[in-house]
Amino acid sequence: MINRRQAIGAAATLAVATAATQLATPGTALAAQAGWTACAKCQSLWWPNTPYVIPCPAGGHHTKDGSFVYRVKVQSDGGSGQNDWRSCATCQCLWWSGATAGRCAGDLNGHRISSYAIGKSWYYLVDFEPQFPSERHQRGWRSCANCSVLFFTPTGGPNGRCAAGGRHDTAQSWSYLLRY
Numbered sequence: 361m362i363n364r365r366q367a368i369g370a371a372a373t374l375a376v377a378t379a380a381t382q383l384a385t386p387g388t389a390l391a392a393q394a395g396w397t398a399c400a401k402c403q404s405l406w407w408p409n410t411p412y413v414i415p416c417p418a419g420g421h422h423t424k425d426g427s428f429v430y431r432v433k434v435q436s437d438g439g440s441g442q443n444d445w446r447s448c449a450t451c452q453c454l455w456w457s458g459a460t461a462g463r464c465a466g467d468l469n470g471h472r473i474s475s476y477a478i479g480k481s482w483y484y485l486v487d488f489e490p491q492f493p494s495e496r497h498q499r500g501w502r503s504c505a506n507c508s509v510l511f512f513t514p515t516g517g518p519n520g521r522c523a524a525g526g527r528h529d530t531a532q533s534w535s536y537l538l539r540y
């Protein structure tokens with residue numbers, strides 16, 4: 361698979377400004393929440409639209425440089441896919457909350473659904489491959505067996521940087537796709 365994120369990085373970055381406002385209206389019916397980005401350092405999907413400094417497992421802070429602007433479905437709007445994804449109030453990554461708190465770059469106790477600074481996370485829904493939506497989409501997303509975040513891997517193997525150490529691990533992961 362070719363990672364095409366670099367090719368349209370400029371256009372993707374422009375879309376962030378308008379997408380940011382959608383977080384302020386929980387409860388509103390949304391086909392999907394726009395404004396998610398992939399961090400080029402750790403390959404995790406994360407929400408960049410907060411005023412806070414967000415830690416990255418690769419060191420320093422997450423970056424949105426060169427990323428597509430992805431759309432993630434809100435669980436309450438239904439549809440196919442896997443439920444129980446949340447955004448972490450500390451590292452802002454999308455992580456699967458159905459098993460454990462995972463491992464977080466900013467909290468030794470794992471990912472959190474809320475913090476003093478960030479209100480309670482929504483539930484999200486992520487589509488499985490194979491599927492052929494009419495909208496633009498990208499394959500190659502997996503959940504990490506060690507930290508539980510959604511991350512991009514063009515080869516389908518370990519990639520990025522994990523809060524548990526080393527690369528994110530694809531073991532036993534479903535294959536997911538994201539719309540952008």
Ligand SMILES: [Zn+2]
Nearest residue numbers: 399402416422
């Ligand atoms: Zn990162």
Ligand SMILES: [Zn+2]
Nearest residue numbers: 448451464471
């Ligand atoms: Zn976290």
Ligand SMILES: [Zn+2]
Nearest residue numbers: 504507522528
């Ligand atoms: Zn990981």
